[in-house]
Amino acid sequence: MLNFAMASFVSTWIWNERFWFPENVTWADLEHPAPGVDYPQAGHLVCALPLAVAVFILRLLFERLVAKPCANILHIQTGVRRQVQPNALLEKAYHSKASPDHRHLEQLSKQLDWDLRRVQRWFRVRRDQDRPTTETKFCESMWRFTFYSGIFIYAIYYMWDSPWIWNTRHCWNNYPFQPMIQSQYIHYVAEFAFYWSLMFSQFIDIKRKDFLIMFIHHLATILLITFSYANNMLRAGALVMCVHDASDIFLEAAKLANYAKYQRLCDALFVLFTLVFFITRLVIFPFWIIRSVLFESWEILGPYQAWWLLNSLLLVLQVLHIFWFYLIIRIAVKSIFEGKVSKDNRSDVESSSEEEINSNCSKKSI
Template sequence: MTSSISDWIWSERFWLPENVTWADLERPPTGAEYPRIRHILYALPLAVVVFLLRLLFERLVAKPCAHILQIQVGVPRQAQPNAVLEKVFQSKTCPDTRQLEGLSKQLDWDERKIQRWFRVRRNQDRPNMQKKFCESMWRFTFYLGIFIYGIRHLWVSPWMWDTRQCWYNYPFQPLSPGQFNHYAAELSFYWSLMFSQFIDIKRKDFIMMLVHHLATIFLITFSYANNMLRVGTLVMCVHDASDIFLEAAKLANYAKYQRLCDGLFVVFSISFFCTRLVIYPFWVVYSVLVESWEIVGPYQAWWLLNGLLLVLQALHIIWFYLIARIAIKAIFKGKVIFSNDRASLPHVPLRQDISVLCHHRRHFWPEYSQLVPHVFNPPITPRISK
């Protein structure tokens, strides 16, 4: 039964072009190598290595950098121990008016005192700035490194300049060490994110990001298994480019380098537009949709791949709309300063809130749907600086 399930999952009729079998890919020419499904298994132990490498990087590199930049851990104010309120907090961190009235009667507390307790309790669980800095520095380092590695190999590849080369003699295209290393690094990184999600800063879109990481792993695995490495490396490089500037802007924000943060945000916006709304659709997606149809012809997995790429493009448009809307608002409506009743948080302009945007990338709708100031601060009252 296990064999029949495996045959169904890896159906040649679905995954490969007509008259091509998995056995054909098991017999490469002398001195060449084709991608094989078993290669994908190497990513799992490598993901553990990447995860451990990240822990070492944060301890030995990121934290010392945070100390140099005077980014402190900070000790949040602790909520007064209360078993009744703690039980409610575990199910609902922000109770409604009806619940507040009931708790007020039960505890003989004023409603404002209960609201204050929940506010302090929420802040107690918020990640400190140093932890955010370390996470962003790790992602910045990875994205920068993998982008440089990928573009270095693509620069001398003919399909970088002529995307039709992605499909000539497909799927009988030899696997190069550079392609294997690029795929292994990306796949192991995303598997490591699956592990680290449970120790990273908890976000409201935890489930969405979990699904996103699984989808990304599927796309990378799928393109490797049926030897779409050439177009796959193009897709990965295009997506990694703008993430570098997003994480850099977040680092500048945490270090309170406001002008640098604003400048990096502008660069991020421009790079996002160029890579996700110009290069990706008119260069990469066009090649998969049109050029592969002309050279290879459609097959069942071809429809799946193009469907996923087009869904991703739709998300790119939505994300950029949100980024542009808030950026324009910040530029043309002046400098908005937000008052905060917590003395530990300085007054910051709206542009700074924009710059922190959100964590990854690669990216899911909830990440960019939260590009509003109240995501980064508790409820606040705005006042316009004169």
């Protein structure tokens, strides 16, 4: 009985109309629109969860049937890795910590009666065994490049004739009674399913140094999509997604060129990526979109509880953008002044590994 009462309280609190909408707006106002008019319903996004599984399966098929043949055409080999000498003690230590400290290595050396350098070499080769092949990374990047390109082109196509893409005040006029068109729904469901697929595939994809940061990024994105859809902020939400997808296209394209060893193309795409990232995420996003959500909506609607949450999530994303751009600039500076980059310290600017756009892609000054 207590659990039921607690669940009822939580449900009431979550779906409180004063949390989601401005004054004098209720769920009933959106549940019964005029004939021929559709408003978003929170339950619509439930279908995106099984769709996320379908997206993941589609990705596996794409990588196998499209990306791998492309990798073969470009002569991207899987590579043959050296295998370590089987050793139960070292294998157990490796699964506990892949890069043990010096003291631990010395202990293992004494236990096995091995030379310290031999133990260090075993761990180095063992780590190499677990690193993904160039073909694997190529296939993953090709999938992301295809999705980001397709969804960006689709979004620009359906928004191009909309007044709110050119004048953001239209995002708030007559809010929340703004009819949802089918193209908006498709855009939202596709993005929502894709980011859910990234959320759970992150645990089986290429191991990232910035796993936690990317987890926060995916979670913030999913929350933004959910909240903006539930309270019909589709226009501002579509702009946010479109701005983010633009730079991702060039990032994944630069990776593809890197894996295919087209150095000059990789350098050019990395420069384009840096410029597009700066323009979209450090100029357009804060000074056009966040400004509209913070100030224009305040002026037209006034703040309410969900408004504060949505703006907080947008600001979290902006902090991540600043951090990622700092890492991008570090790569550019190393490329210019050192002539090479030994490791890629970016957070993949959304998905980093130890060598995404590495020394092969930045040996020449940018």
